[in-house]
Amino acid sequence: MPRVIWFATLGALLGSARAGAQLCTGAPSFRRPVQVSVGTLFNTDAKSLVVGLAVGSRGVFGEGQLGTSYYDALDGSSFNFGAGVGYQLTLDQQARAQVCPMLAVAFVSGPRNIRQSGNDYSERDVELGLAAGVVALRSKQVQLVPTASIAYAHASGKLTNGLGVGTTYPASFGVVGLGVGVEFSRQVSLIPVAAIPFSVRGAHTSYGITVAVNLSSAH
Numbered sequence: 001m002p003r004v005i006w007f008a009t010l011g012a013l014l015g016s017a018r019a020g021a022q023l024c025t026g027a028p029s030f031r032r033p034v035q036v037s038v039g040t041l042f043n044t045d046a047k048s049l050v051v052g053l054a055v056g057s058r059g060v061f062g063e064g065q066l067g068t069s070y071y072d073a074l075d076g077s078s079f080n081f082g083a084g085v086g087y088q089l090t091l092d093q094q095a096r097a098q099v100c101p102m103l104a105v106a107f108v109s110g111p112r113n114i115r116q117s118g119n120d121y122s123e124r125d126v127e128l129g130l131a132a133g134v135v136a137l138r139s140k141q142v143q144l145v146p147t148a149s150i151a152y153a154h155a156s157g158k159l160t161n162g163l164g165v166g167t168t169y170p171a172s173f174g175v176v177g178l179g180v181g182v183e184f185s186r187q188v189s190l191i192p193v194a195a196i197p198f199s200v201r202g203a204h205t206s207y208g209i210t211v212a213v214n215l216s217s218a219h
Contacts, residue, residue: 023088023095023098023133023135023145023181024086024088024098024099024100024102024131024132024133024147024149025100025131025133025147025149025179025181025191025193026133026145026146026147026179026180026181026182026183026189026191027054027181027189027191027210027212033055033056033057034053034054034055034214034215035053035054035055035056035212035213035214035215036051036052036053036054036212036213036215037050037051037052037053037054037063037210037211037212037213038050038051038052038210038211039051039052039191039208039209039210039211040208040209040210041195041206041207041208042206042207042208043204043205043206043207044204045071045072045073045204046069046070046071046072047069047070047072048067048068048069048070048080048208049067049068050065050066050067050080050210051065051066051067052064052065052066053065054212058088059087059088060085060086060087060088061085061086061087061088062083062084062085062086063083063084064081064082064083065080065081065082065083065084065106066079066080066081067079067080067081068080069108071111074111074114074115075115076110076111076112076114076115077110077111078108078109078110078111078121079108079109079110080106080107080108080109081106081107082104082105082106082107082125083104083105084102084103084104084105084127085102085103085104086100086101086102086103086131087100087101088100089101095135096134096135096138097132097133097134097135098132098133099130099131099132100130100131100132101129101130102127102128102129102130102131102149102151103126103127103128104126104127104128104129105124105125105126105127106123106124106125106127107122107123107124107125108121108122108123108124108125109122110122117162118161118162119159119160119161119162120159120160121157121158121159121160122157122158122160123155123156123157123158124155124156125153125154125155125156126153126154127151127152127153127154127175128151128152128153129149129150129151129152129175130149130150130151131147131148131149131177132147132148132149133145133146133147133181134146134147141184141185142182142183142184143181143182143183143186144180144181144182144183145180145181145182145183146179146180147177147178147179147180147181147193148176148177148178148179149175149176149177150174150175150176150177151174151175151177152172152173152174152175153172153173153174153175154170154171154172155170155171155172155173156168156169156170157169157170171200172199173197173198173199173200173203174197174198174199174200175195175196175197175198176195176196176198177193177194177195177196178193178194178196179191179192179193179194180192186214187213187214188211188212188213188214189210189211189212189213190209190210190211191209191210191211191212192207192208192209193207193208193209193210194206194207194208195207195208
C-alpha cells in the first residue's frame with residue numbers, strides 16, 4: 001500500500017514542482033513581474049490540477065503553487081503545495097537560448113483515512129535541476145520553444161496509522177522533462193510536457209499541459 005501511494009504522488013509532483021522558468025520551460029518571459037498559470041498532470045496512478053503564481057525579472061524568478069491530486073486505486077485525494085526558485089542565463093545576444101538552474105520543494109497532505117484504514121499519508125519532496133529552452137520559431141505573433149530539463153529529486157513519504165505512529169519511505173531518483181512552449185503575442189503560452197523518472201522502480205511517466213499568462217500587457 002505505501003508504495004502505491006508514493007508512486008502515485010510522485011507522478012503528480014514531477015511536473016508541478018518546476019518553477020515558471022520563462023524561456024527555459026516554454027512560459028512567457030517576465031516582461032511584467034507577475035504571471036499566473038493553471039495546469040493538469042496525469043499518469044496511470046493519479047490525476048492532478050495545479051494553479052501557480054510566479055514573480056520574476058530577466059534574471060531571478062520564483063513561483064508558488066497549489067493543487068490537488070486524485071488517486072484512482074485509493075479512491076482518495078490530496079492537497080499539494082510547493083514553491084520553486086531559479087535564475088535565467090541567456091546564452092546568445094538574440095535571447096534564443098536560455099539555461100536555468102532551479103530548486104523546488106513540494107508538500108503533499110493526503111489521502112487521509114485511506115480506504116477506512118485509519119492511515120494518513122503525507123510527503124515532502126526536494127528537486128534540484130537544470131532546464132533549457134531554445135527558440136525554434138519566432139514570428140511577430142507566435143514563438144515555438146522546445147524545452148528539456150534534468151533534475152535530482154528526493155522524496156520522503158510518511159504513512160501514519162490511527163495511533164499516530166508513522167513509517168517513512170524515502171527515495172532518491174532522477175527526472176527528465178521534455179516539453180514545448182507555444183507562445184502567443186509574448187503574453188500567453190500553451191505548454192505540453194512529459195516528466196520521465198529514472199533510477200527508481202515502479203514510477204510512471206507523467207504527461208500534462210499548462211497555460212501561463214502574463215498579467216500585464218507585454219511591450
